[in-house]
Amino acid sequence: MSRADSVSVVIPTYNRAHCIRRAVESALDQSAPPDEVLVIDDGSTDDTESVVKAIESPIVRYVKKKNGGVSAARNLGVDLATGHWIAFLDSDDTWRPTKLELQLRCLSATGSSVCFTGVAAEGGERPDGIAELDPDLPADECRSYPRPVEFIARSLIHPLVVSLMISKDVLIDAGGFDEDMVAAEDTALFYDLTCKHDIALLNTPLVDITTDRVVAGLSDQRNAGAAAARLDCAIRVQAKALGHISGQALHPEERMASMRIVRKRLAYFLSRRSEVAHAMGDHIAGKRLAKEAMSLVGDRRTMARSLMLTFGYRWLVPRLRRKWPSD
CATH class of the missing domain: 3.90.550.10 (Spore Coat Polysaccharide Biosynthesis Protein SpsA; Chain A)
Structure with missing residues (x-):
């Protein structure tokens, strides 16, 4: 022992x-x-x-x-x-x-x-x-x-x-x-x-702590596949966080305020994951993720991004492919 x-x-x-x-x-x-x-x-x-x-x-x-x-x-x-x-x-x-x-x-x-x-x-x-x-x-x-x-x-x-x-x-x-x-x-x-x-x-x-890296970490990568994997993890964690908050004995006002904050985070990650999906050519998933983000009522920037990714993604795709390359 x-x-x-x-x-x-x-x-x-x-x-x-x-x-x-x-x-x-x-x-x-x-x-x-x-x-x-x-x-x-x-x-x-x-x-x-x-x-x-x-x-x-x-x-x-x-x-x-x-x-x-x-x-x-x-x-x-x-x-x-x-x-x-x-x-x-x-x-x-x-x-x-x-x-x-x-x-x-x-x-x-x-x-x-x-x-x-x-x-x-x-x-x-x-x-x-x-x-x-x-x-x-x-x-x-x-x-x-x-x-x-x-x-x-x-x-x-x-x-x-x-x-x-x-x-x-x-x-x-x-x-x-x-x-x-x-x-x-x-x-x-x-x-x-x-x-x-x-x-x-x-x-x-x-x-x-140091930010000096000889070998690039995942957070340094812009590759669409790596970004999708990273964002999927962030979405999973924030979704679980909502369950954590709702299941604990918090004051009702604090619980609601905390859930609003986490919903905004989740909406942000969903909208970014939508970008990556569109960049990879999966427009069905891209629209679904953007709609999920809008349903969570994120901040104005996230809402505007999600709206464009739902209805105007065709105009965004060239820029998104440059931002999130698949190579």
């Missing part, structure tokens, strides 16, 4: 030999060192293996698997982890030295099983949503929120997985990361957690 304060770090990686050592060393250099660091190589074809194996630390475990996506890599790391707590780090990001120590302290103080911290981008921005989730949370303080399903609608962004520390049992109970999703799997997990568990937020940027 693992100790109550034991921590396993899971680092999924794919063709990140140029930066994986920096990520691993940031996990090893913690003021409260982890018990193990699991580097899950998702089928890299570069020098990732040799770089990781050159790191002289008895707690670093390198595991190579067939390429299956980041969710599969994270889930394998969770399965192999022996710690009571799981913390995630991406191979192109780094932790600040007190990250694990402050999170363990926050979890102990609040009694929560889930804790997210702030993150800092290269330009100093805070793309973690904490200020929107709780504008009254002072800097450098932590606070726990009982099953905060209202978080789903409070911010366009949410705390990032690279800042997450979570009980292994809670993560397994939540179903882990959905391996069928090529995008928004972290959003899906965050939404699920808000419905079942208290969530602690630590309003301190303890993770430095």
Whole structure:
């Protein structure tokens, strides 16, 4: 049985030999060192293996698997982890030295099983949503929120997985990361957690994230097929979010306000998916998706776009094919 304060770090990686050592060393250099660091190589074809194996630390475990996506890599790391707590780090990001120590302290103080911290981008921005989730949370303080399903609608962004520390049992109970999703799997997990568990937020940027990519990620692609897959995941997550909100004991006014916000998001993603369908020549699906978007009553821009995609798509197709090429 693992100790109550034991921590396993899971680092999924794919063709990140140029930066994986920096990520691993940031996990090893913690003021409260982890018990193990699991580097899950998702089928890299570069020098990732040799770089990781050159790191002289008895707690670093390198595991190579067939390429299956980041969710599969994270889930394998969770399965192999022996710690009571799981913390995630991406191979192109780094932790600040007190990250694990402050999170363990926050979890102990609040009694929560889930804790997210702030993150800092290269330009100093805070793309973690904490200020929107709780504008009254002072800097450098932590606070726990009982099953905060209202978080789903409070911010366009949410705390990032690279800042997450979570009980292994809670993560397994939540179903882990959905391996069928090529995008928004972290959003899906965050939404699920808000419905079942208290969530602690630590309003301190303890993770430095980078936007520098050597291998293009899905979000960098304009290919119609990749965009369709990404948007399908976003639609699925927002549709599920409506169910989450309607099924929780919120004040009626807050429930209605939250559902309006999520409907607008869902309408937006449906209208963009309609664009891609038209670009790929599937005009029946394009019109159906646009009509679904209009039925949700999105913002004016989304409504206008959906109207054009329903009745005037023939004039839009050349531009949409340039925007979402199939090659």
